[in-house]
Amino acid sequence: MCGHSSGAIGFPLRLLAREVYDKVCAMKGEAACALITGEERIEPPNARYFLCTAEAMPRDGGGHAFVALDEAQIAADRERGHIFTDRLLNARGREETMLLGSATLEPMVRALVPDASVEERPRFSVLTHTGSAKLSRLPPRSAIVAFSVEQVYQVAELLRRFRGGAAVVMGALSPQTRNRQVELFQSGEVDYIVATDAIGMGLNLDVRHVAFASLSKFDGVRQRRLRPAEMAQIAGRAGRHQTDGSFGTMAGGGRRGGAPIEFTEDEVFAIEQHRFAPLTKLYWRNPEPRFDSLERLIADLEMRPREEQLKAAPQAIDLAVLKRLHELGEATKGIDNPGLVRRFWETCQLPDFRQHGPEAHARFVARLWSDLRGGHIGADFVAARIGELRNTSGDIDTLQGRLAGIRSWAYICQRPDWVLARDEMAARARAAEAKLSDALHQKLTERFVNRRTAVLMRGMGKDAGLLRVKLEDDDRVTVEGQPIGHLEGFRFVVDDTASNEDRKLMLAAAEKHMPALLAAKAQKLVADELGDQVIAKGALMRGDQKVADLERGKSVLSPRIAMSKDLGALDPVHRSRLEEGLQVWLAEKLAPLAPLKAIEDAAGDPEAGSEVRALLLTLVDRNGTVRREEAGLAHVPKEKRPFLRKLGVFIGSLDVFVPALLKPGPRLLLKALGIDRRPVRESMEAVIEGGKQLPAGYRRAGKQAIRVDMAEKLFRAAHEQRVKAQAAGDKGALGFPVTAALGTSMGLSPDNFRSLMKDAGFRQGQPVELAQGAYGPPRPTPWTWRAPRRDSMKPRGKRPPRSGGKARGQGKPRREDGSRDKRSTQRPAANQPATGKALAGLADLLKN
Numbered sequence: 001m002c003g004h005s006s007g008a009i010g011f012p013l014r015l016l017a018r019e020v021y022d023k024v025c026a027m028k029g030e031a032a033c034a035l036i037t038g039e040e041r042i043e044p045p046n047a048r049y050f051l052c053t054a055e056a057m058p059r060d061g062g063g064h065a066f067v068a069l070d071e072a073q074i075a076a077d078r079e080r081g082h083i084f085t086d087r088l089l090n091a092r093g094r095e096e097t098m099l100l101g102s103a104t105l106e107p108m109v110r111a112l113v114p115d116a117s118v119e120e121r122p123r124f125s126v127l128t129h130t131g132s133a134k135l136s137r138l139p140p141r142s143a144i145v146a147f148s149v150e151q152v153y154q155v156a157e158l159l160r161r162f163r164g165g166a167a168v169v170m171g172a173l174s175p176q177t178r179n180r181q182v183e184l185f186q187s188g189e190v191d192y193i194v195a196t197d198a199i200g201m202g203l204n205l206d207v208r209h210v211a212f213a214s215l216s217k218f219d220g221v222r223q224r225r226l227r228p229a230e231m232a233q234i235a236g237r238a239g240r241h242q243t244d245g246s247f248g249t250m251a252g253g254g255r256r257g258g259a260p261i262e263f264t265e266d267e268v269f270a271i272e273q274h275r276f277a278p279l280t281k282l283y284w285r286n287p288e289p290r291f292d293s294l295e296r297l298i299a300d301l302e303m304r305p306r307e308e309q310l311k312a313a314p315q316a317i318d319l320a321v322l323k324r325l326h327e328l329g330e331a332t333k334g335i336d337n338p339g340l341v342r343r344f345w346e347t348c349q350l351p352d353f354r355q356h357g358p359e360a361h362a363r364f365v366a367r368l369w370s371d372l373r374g375g376h377i378g379a380d381f382v383a384a385r386i387g388e389l390r391n392t393s394g395d396i397d398t399l400q401g402r403l404a405g406i407r408s409w410a411y412i413c414q415r416p417d418w419v420l421a422r423d424e425m426a427a428r429a430r431a432a433e434a435k436l437s438d439a440l441h442q443k444l445t446e447r448f449v450n451r452r453t454a455v456l457m458r459g460m461g462k463d464a465g466l467l468r469v470k471l472e473d474d475d476r477v478t479v480e481g482q483p484i485g486h487l488e489g490f491r492f493v494v495d496d497t498a499s500n501e502d503r504k505l506m507l508a509a510a511e512k513h514m515p516a517l518l519a520a521k522a523q524k525l526v527a528d529e530l531g532d533q534v535i536a537k538g539a540l541m542r543g544d545q546k547v548a549d550l551e552r553g554k555s556v557l558s559p560r561i562a563m564s565k566d567l568g569a570l571d572p573v574h575r576s577r578l579e580e581g582l583q584v585w586l587a588e589k590l591a592p593l594a595p596l597k598a599i600e601d602a603a604g605d606p607e608a609g610s611e612v613r614a615l616l617l618t619l620v621d622r623n624g625t626v627r628r629e630e631a632g633l634a635h636v637p638k639e640k641r642p643f644l645r646k647l648g649v650f651i652g653s654l655d656v657f658v659p660a661l662l663k664p665g666p667r668l669l670l671k672a673l674g675i676d677r678r679p680v681r682e683s684m685e686a687v688i689e690g691g692k693q694l695p696a697g698y699r700r701a702g703k704q705a706i707r708v709d710m711a712e713k714l715f716r717a718a719h720e721q722r723v724k725a726q727a728a729g730d731k732g733a734l735g736f737p738v739t740a741a742l743g744t745s746m747g748l749s750p751d752n753f754r755s756l757m758k759d760a761g762f763r764q765g766q767p768v769e770l771a772q773g774a775y776g777p778p779r780p781t782p783w784t785w786r787a788p789r790r791d792s793m794k795p796r797g798k799r800p801p802r803s804g805g806k807a808r809g810q811g812k813p814r815r816e817d818g819s820r821d822k823r824s825t826q827r828p829a830a831n832q833p834a835t836g837k838a839l840a841g842l843a844d845l846l847k848n
Contacts, residue, residue, distance in 0.1 A: 001049060002027055004095060007066035008050040010057035010087055012074055012201060014039065015175045021051040038351060039410040040430065054083050059090050059287060067093035071201060072101035073229075073279065075108070079220065081283030082313040088112070090287070104229055107278045111309045122274075125239040129268045130248040132261070133211065136162060140191035141208040144250060145234050147196060147217035155213055155250075156194045156448040165449030169195035169203070172355065174403050176437035181444060190449055200234040210238045210247040215261055221314075228270040228277075231263075235271055247271065283313035291341040294326050320358040321365050322348040331366040340373070346415070347372055353407040364408075372418060379421040383428060385409055390432040392439035396447065399440040406433045535589060538674035540582065548582060556620075556675055557597045561586065592665040595648050595658050596624055602647055611635040612643060615656070619649065623676045624661035625697055625708060631656045652712040653760045654788075655699065659709050662697045670696070686710040687747035702752030714743055714753075715760045722785055735765055735782030761788040 001007035002024060011017040014037040021035040021042075034047035036056045050062065054069065061067040069091060075084040088099060089112060099109060099116070109116050135158055138144070144159075144166070146152045152170060159166040167185040169178055178198075185193040186206055193205065197217065212234070216225045226234075239245025249261045263271075270276055284307075289300035301319055304312050315323075322345065325331045335344050347369050352361040371377045386409055389402045410429040413419050470478050475487045485494045533540055533547055540547040540561070550559040561582050590597075596619075602608055603616040615636055618626050633651065636644075644651065648658050661667070664684050670676040678696045681688065688698065690705045698705040706714075718738045725736035743753040754764055765782040 001066045001068065004064075004066040004093075006048040006064045007068070007093065008052060008057060008062055008064045008091075009068040009070060010052050010054040010091065012054060012071045012080075012084075014053055015178060015203075016070070016201075017051045017053055018175060024049050024051065039407055039414060039433075041414050041426070054080070054087055057087060057091065059086055061091045061093055061097070064093055065095045066097075067091050068098040068100060070100045072099045072109075073105040074101075075105070075282040076279050078283065078314045079316055082285035082287075082316070085282045085284050085310065086287040088282075102229060102233075102276070103274075104276050104279050107280075108282055108309055112282075112307065123236070124242045126244045127235060127239060127272055127274075128244065128246045129263060129272060130209070130246045132249045132251045134251045135159070138192070138211055138250070139209050141206060142192055142211055143199060143205065143207045143209070143237055144192065144194045144211045144213055145197065145199060146194065146213040148214075149196075151213055152194050152196060153448075159192050159194065160448050163192060165190045165445075166192040166194045168444050168448055169193060169199055171196055171198040172400055172404065173440070174407065174433055174437045176434055177403070177440045177444070180437070180441040184445065184449070194448075197230070197234055199237055200230070203237065204240070205237055206240065207237050208239070208243075208245055210235045210245070211250045212247070212261065213250045215249070215263070228267050231267060232271045232274065232276065280309075281311040282309060284310040285313040285316075285319075289345075291338040291345070294322075294332060294335060294341060294344070297341055297345060298323060298326065317352050317358055317361065318349040321362045324358055324362040325366055325369075328366075331369055334373070343372065344369060350408065350411060353404040353411075354401065355404070368412070376420045377412070377418060379419065379425055382409065382413065382419055382425045386425070386428050386432050390435055392435060396440065396443050399436055399443060403433065403436045403440060406436060535586075535669065535672040537672070540586070550586075550673060555600055557590070557593055557600055559586070559673065590669070592663075592669055593661075595660040596620060596666070599624075599647050599649070599658065602643075608643065609637075609640060611637065612640045615644075616647075616649075619656065619658065623670055623696060624658040624666075626656050628652070628654055628656055650709070650712070652708065653715045654711065655708040657697075657708050662707060662709055667696050685747075700756075701748060702755035704748060704752045706746070706748065706756060710746055711756060711760075714746075714756065715762075717742055718757065718760075718762055718783070718785075722783075735784045737780035738762060738764075738783040739780075757783075759788065761786050 001009060009017075009020065011020070017035060017037055018040075021033060025033045028049060031044050031046060032048050033042075034044060034050045035042040036050060036052045038053060038056060050057075050064070052058075054074075057069075069084065069087050072084055072088055075081045075088055077084070088109075091097070099105075099113075103120065106118055109118070135144075135155070144155050146155055149170065149172075152168060156166045156168050167181040167190055169181055173181070182193075182203060182205065184190055193199070193207070195203075199205070212231075215231070216223055218224075235245075235247035237245075238247055249263065284305040286300045286303045290296050298319075301322075302312070325348070332344070335341055348365055350361075350365055350368065352358075354361070354364075356364075368377075371381070386406065389405045389409070391402065392399070394402075406429060410426065410433060413422055413426040413429050416422070419425050471487070472478060476483055477485050477487065477492065483495055485492055487493070535541070535550070539549050546564050548564055549562040551562050553560040561579060563579055563582075599616050600620045603613050603620065608616065611632070615631055615633070618631060628651075633656070641651070648660055650657055650659055662684060664680075664682055667676070667680045667684065668682065671678075671680045676696050679693060681695045681698075684697065684707065687701070687704055687706050687710070688695070690700055690703050694700065694705050697707055699708050699711055701711070721738055722736045738757065740748075740750055740753050743756075744750070748756065757764075763784050763786070765784060767781050768779040770778060
């Protein structure tokens, strides 16, 4: 439309017309756009683009260059079909006309508009039937469709209790309320939306699954099963663009005629493949009746169509009201000229927003006509009626009734010649509708959305740790701002207003976050009672004052608090609370030692085995670092190495250690607890100056000291160079290069670097001089490697060497990779005779 100089589009819903109006305004400006519906009219003087409901759309197209009719298949609807049929037949644009609708309409269009061209737009995503599912099994981002207000409320109430709530969408809601409820779902505040078949048209939602609570509805005449095309219109809300969707039924949703709610195979095939029976008839009603008299008007409206593709429309509410009032005769007295007949017919066409039926609606129209037949309705009268309806008190049904009444007066105020001060009264009606819509949205949210349960349900997933759990100053515990309980001392108590279902969720949420909650409570209690305190010299200290001693508990890493005698005068209850708070506070402070505590606990695991248990206990005793020759690794089977790695234990060339404990926090804490009496570096630099007693976590490197994990980094880099040289085939006497740049960057001097590498078995050779006459940079100094020592374990199956002699193979030359030269194992020729005499003597001894 925006590609033409002017245009008009007719929509099936006021909500759709408003949505597209906002988009066109953003493109063309508000001065060029008009919105015309039964209850709202925005029509600038120079408007060129008109967004209308089908009923408010000019039946001849209004002389626009472009005209379109959306959801044209509604021409087969019993109530409104004749409106869409008339626009399909008569609304035309000067340059282009588009009829948008289901493929089922194609045969009718080809028959009624022979020169029309048909273009298809297939669905991009796949729609899949998933069968029946209980309410508790419905996936998030689901829409549940029901066909009565009672069933909508029932399902929404169940979702509030078990899933935190749902948005509610019904045709009786005002567009503002419907938009607010949709936003509740779209924003993710709730994961479910319960709706009538109003969801099937005009609502673009982020729905992944559609569940039918029923497959039949009352169509104004009888209770009938939905047609496959109607099912598809609703199920098609699942999935968007290229996102696939699914549909099914809700188990336990109800039965019709004793049969469970299930789709037939034919229905599933039709919906999944999008193949439906074509329409064979469209409803038609004479769009140009004569107004000579009421009798002539009624006769023309009941006229039969001439085209075989058209069928006389069933009696709509406006015709039923006209005939009812004409039969009574009281309201129609004096209607004896075409002007009055036309005006009376326009009054009968007032929509039945209250859904009261022809009888009650006819009485409302009769009262309205009594005011209109003499001219205009007074502004004071209209303002008083609107004022009566803008009251926001009452329950959901009451507010819906008032909204319906306001919509009726909004329609009345939009008529050009019905109300004095029309613009002012229309603005009042819109303001009252907005106010009532906000109140209704609030009531629906209060009844069908339990924000606390919704928050907890989302938190029970993989992101539960990301919930904002907070301990308020009054000891209330909140999750995402929603209260779930409070702390009595250090015991969590669930909110007494919670239902049984909510109590389980709250306890689960509290269990996930209790350590943090108790820590916050203890921190607050300790700070209030004792002020800031620290762990020092194996005790809890507040400045120079000792608050409690840390005595050995079940293990070194689980100390027991012994309160200072100075606090003995405290009330026993208060003292107990304070001691409990200190214990929680201490548990939080000991968190940096969790890796060491995990090793201590693993030592008691039967899966570890005796060999690994010995190593783990040694690590605990040495506070996370032990020299390899003292670790007893030779006794640890290789298949147990993964078990150690899971505990964070690193087996290096010279040391076995836990990298997580080589940080200032754990080292300072071990020192403060009195477990490790060695000096501690507050910053744990990579390289420091050596001394008589090295700090925890360091090993000597000549006159300097290096952190054990940094030393292993140097050894690993050197081994990578050795392996690389071997892979390149360079196994000659020149060895392999080792760069000292990494050690230098850490702060190691060259001499101390060589001393450290020597401990790991690396030896630096002599520099290789360039050949005479050669130019260029010198070749890197070659290094060799020989395993420094084996893990502490006597070799099995071999005898120890004789005293005063050498073990077999000892002193024999080795290759650079450490293996012995087999050629050197042969004895010298001079020793052969002595060996022969010894064997002969042994033979004589055996004979004797």
